[in-house]
Amino acid sequence: MKVKICGLTNLADAQTAVAAGADYLGFIFYPPSKRSVDINTARAIVQTLRVAPNCPVLVGVFVNETGPRMAEILDEVGLDLAQLSGEEVPFLVGDERSPIYGRSYKALRPTSLAEAEAEAEWYAVDGNQLSVASNQYSVGSEQPPISNLQSPSLLIDTYHPTLRGGTGATGDWTMSAQLAESVPGLMLAGGLHADNVAEAVRLVRPFAVDVASGVEASPGKKAPELVRAFVQNAKSAINH
Numbered sequence: 048m049k050v051k052i053c054g055l056t057n058l059a060d061a062q063t064a065v066a067a068g069a070d071y072l073g074f075i076f077y078p079p080s081k082r083s084v085d086i087n088t089a090r091a092i093v094q095t096l097r098v099a100p101n102c103p104v105l106v107g108v109f110v111n112e113t114g115p116r117m118a119e120i121l122d123e124v125g126l127d128l129a130q131l132s133g134e135e136v137p138f139l140v141g142d143e144r145s146p147i148y149g150r151s152y153k154a155l156r157p158t159s160l161a162e163a164e165a166e167a168e169w170y171a172v173d174g175n176q177l178s179v180a181s182n183q184y185s186v187g188s189e190q191p192p193i194s195n196l197q198s199p200s201l202l203i204d205t206y207h208p209t210l211r212g213g214t215g216a217t218g219d220w221t222m223s224a225q226l227a228e229s230v231p232g233l234m235l236a237g238g239l240h241a242d243n244v245a246e247a248v249r250l251v252r253p254f255a256v257d258v259a260s261g262v263e264a265s266p267g268k269k270a271p272e273l274v275r276a277f278v279q280n281a282k283s284a285i286n287h
Contacts, residue, residue, distance in 0.1 A: 049254060050068070050071070051070065051258070053071075054075055054082030054260070055082075057088075058095055058096075060269040060274075063269060063274050065096065065099065065102070067274050068278045070103050071105075071199075071257075072105050074107055093126065104179045106129070107130070108154075109130065111133035112133075117129045117146070118146035129150060137153075140152060149176060150179075151172075152201060153166075154236070155201065160222045163226050174200040197232060199255055200233065202234040205238055217238030218237035220235075224252065227253050235247060236258070239256055239277075240273070241262070244284070262277050
């Protein structure tokens with residue numbers, strides 16, 4: 048079971064997540080979000096994280112940003128993957144002509160299983176084909192990406208008419224479980240926290256779980272004890 052700690056805004060919280068065993072760290076580049084981070088801050092955090100031998104996969108979270116701009120930020124900050132959390136078109140993740148092809152996945156907020164299944168057909172990618180930089184090399188290295196770390200193919204989050212995640216509202220786990228059966232590499236988000244993540248993992252059996260508000264002391268500031276408990280509970284819920 049893999050874990051993503053999202054909405055990171057400072058180095059201390061990022062290092063807490065790394066020490067806890069997080070597999071993915073998420074940085075939000077969407078100014079309306081309470082957990083948004085500016086490019087300079089994110090780049091400084093990433094440069095420090097990359098020095099460590101156990102750097103997780105680093106994800107930039109975007110909402111309705113252009114493909115070229117997302118690619119530019121990924122390169123400038125030194126991130127591995129882009130998570131598309133708006134109304135982006137399937138071309139951006141699935142077409143070889145996209146500037147973020149091979150290093151992006153879509154986040155969905157479906158209102159029904161039928162909608163989820165339809166969108167999965169449009170947006171799901173092969174997580175084994177996504178390129179993530181090796182921890183052994185610095186940002187900008189020309190070394191090839193590692194091939195033994197699967198990445199998410201799709202993320203499912205709780206529907207909200209206006210907010211783009213981070214609502215703290217629990218999603219429909221029954222619907223997510225049905226989607227997980229047909230979508231390898233599904234990442235589950237939405238209202239997860241240390242006390243319910245094990246149950247969610249056992250019911251949905253996703254590839255990974257994603258949390259932001261559920262491990263916070265306040266928006267944009269993580270609570271170390273909650274981060275550690277979340278990662279531990281998620282990873283110990285079932286054995287793969």
